[in-house]
Amino acid sequence: MLVERQGLAIWFQKMKNVKFIKKYGHLVYVSKKMKYAILYVDMEEVDEIMNSLKKLPYIRNVEVSSKPYIKTEFESVKAEDEKEYDYKMGI
Incomplete structure (x- = not known):
């Protein structure tokens, strides 16, 4: 079973405080x-x-990542006005 996860960016004051942050989630x-x-x-x-x-x-500050809400499926649509160039035209 997959659990949906969310990223948090946490700003702290000293490096020794990182060990206390570990207990809240996956660092x-x-x-x-x-x-x-x-x-x-x-x-x-x-x-x-x-x-x-x-x-x-x-x-100091905690921010939530917006990655789960960003659309990651892209469409490959060719523009209708896209012209095909004839490179031998000027020769």
């Missing part, structure tokens, strides 16, 4: 230079986890 990436982490959580628990993370004193 995927941590940037030491910019001090943020990417955490994946279940879709149903996003609001609860986001509110509990914002209450922590060492968290």
Whole structure:
């Protein structure tokens, strides 16, 4: 059974606080230079986890990823006005 997941971008103050963030979900990436982490959580628990993370004193900001809401199916439609060029025309 596949569970739908949502990404959270979490900005924190110090690197030692990353170990406390791990218990809220699946930690995927941590940037030491910019001090943020990417955490994946279940879709149903996003609001609860986001509110509990914002209450922590060492968290500066929490943002939700918009990836699940972006259309990822693309259509390959040729434009009707697209012209076929004859490259030997000028010779």
